[in-house]
Amino acid sequence: MFRGIGASPGVAIGKALVYKEEEIKIDGLPVKDINSELNALEKALTATKNQLQAIKTVTEKRLGADKAAIFEAHIMILEDPEMLSQVKDKLSSEGVSAAFALKSVVDSFVSIFDAMGDAYLKERAADIKDVGGRLLKNLLGLPIVDLSTLEEEVILVAHDLTPSDTATMNLDKVLGFITNIGGRTSHTAIMARTLEIPAIVGIGGITELVKAGDIIVLDGSNGEGYINPDSVTLEAFENKARDYREQREKLLALKDSVTITKDNRRVELACNIGTPKDVKGVLENGGEGVGLYRTEFLYMNRSSMPSEEEQFEAYREVLEKLEGKPVIIRTLDIGGDKELPYLSLPKEMNPFLGYRAIRICLDQPEIFKTQLRALLRASIYGNLKIMYPMISSVEEVRAANKILAEVKAELDAAKIPYSSDIEVGIMIEIPSAAVIGDMLIKEVDFFSIGTNDLIQYSTAVDRINEKISHLYEPFHPAVLRLIKLVIDHAHNGGKWVGMCGEMAGDTKLIPVLLGLGLDEFSMSAGAVLPARELIRGLSYQQLKKLAEGTLLLPTAEEIKKYVQENMTRSMA
Amino acid sequence: MKEKIIVINNETGIHARPAGLIVKEAQKYKCDIFLVKNESQYNCKSIMNILSLGGKKGDELLIRAIGEDAEAAVEALSRLLEGNLDA
Missing domain, CATH: 1.10.274.10 (PtsI, HPr-binding domain)
Incomplete structure (x- = not known):
């Protein structure tokens, strides 16, 4: 048996393909011919x-x-x-x-x-x-593993998967992923959830344990799996897989239902996407919009900036396919753990605290303007909302909005049409922004809380560092207080507030977030239906009390216990 | 032998795509073609040579061609290098 971090739910049973680079040793002896x-x-x-x-x-x-x-x-x-x-x-x-x-x-x-x-x-x-x-x-005459031309269905066993691996692999043949390293927010995990492929990450040494052709069973919900299971285990997993499929089918009945609590509190469940291809999953799972379109994938795995035209096409495709449902497109969020080689950004000591996202866009406005032009031009094809990442101050929002106004003026002059009611919002992922939310909300139309970074910044826990991954804690009282603060700031300003981090799709946390007053939840497509089922069985009035209760508790453990006990009681 | 001095004109210098264009162009000619920078000679028909030259905007390079169609080759390469390789 092996155990890791359940990164993408679902059960997979299949043959292992070990994807790793091995050093080839060759002797330098003389040859005859x-x-x-x-x-x-x-x-x-x-x-x-x-x-x-x-x-x-x-x-x-x-x-x-x-x-x-x-x-x-x-x-x-x-x-x-x-x-x-x-x-x-x-x-x-x-x-x-x-x-x-x-x-x-x-x-x-x-x-x-x-x-x-x-x-x-x-x-x-x-x-x-x-x-x-x-x-x-x-x-x-050695075998070559090529992910783009896979012909057999496999479970991929790798040290880690890079963006170019996931971009080029033949997805029809990949049943699941298991990797040596990574956490819930690493690239492999996010891609697996977006693609709805069951995955377990962070199983140290798994590439050494598994041999090509071994039978692997895995459950991406609890992070457990077996190599060459005995017949009893295999059968258990086959049953699990069947239950999972049946559960999915049952949930699909909720695909076109509204997301509303028993006492009529309506919220929106949207999806996080990385490319126009991901829209399929949004529609199939009944997503009520796109809460986060990560545009950086347009910029990655290539040798130069994407042109305005190329960006326009991608944005238009997503807007058109969503048919008027809201689409929040986040402007370029590069830097940190996402590099763009052709920008030749120097290596930094603290990339997450460095030259990234809106900081790059304000420093190199030509990059930002190209993206904004493409966004504005695409806006007439649907319901576009623009979101700036990594905002830490009011000055940055004003500077970004000033550039947006300049681009609009340029389009006006050229008589190029764009929608007149595009909402502009910001991500709240830096504690300073959460604290001055009452000031920031005056400058924008909405907030979206980015919990992955908010947790790492407020608790000073590098979310990629495995040594301290146990300290990365969504239930940390400080994180919940910050979230409450942000929601209150937005509501006091008469605006709405969403969340696009991993927390928004976590069924353990949704009751608390709902009780705190969150209006929109953006998650991976596969999480929408379970979240909708959960919310439709809850009472907002009760959750408000639950949320108040959590804010009085001093530790993450006590909060978790308190939420769990209350939920079991209210469900009973 | 034919030689000409040129200055790299495109913003991002000789990165993979421009290097590819140079190699493709050079392969059209029979003669040997080189770029010379700081007295080192780089083979224009080799993508690795051209990349390892690390050409940046504003760099002064010497194009050197040796062989029967040298004149045409130098002409074509200088047009390419002084034009906008990014376009």
């Missing part, structure tokens, strides 16, 4: 080129020419005359094997690029490694 080495090299080159071309075609079809361009570059690296002539020279002059010559040449290029000061070029070292590694595996 140099010509046969040269022939083998040519064959491996052809095979590699064919594979890269196939991946490029698949990616083009699934994600567009833009995302496929990287594989064009990979083919160019593969056919690089400098690299090839160095390999052939080494092979002929030293009489070593093609594999050994190749590996030493690739390694030397990688170290040249690695040593460059420029973050962008450093990243090219990864490309060279990637291509060189593929060529080497073809040369040695």
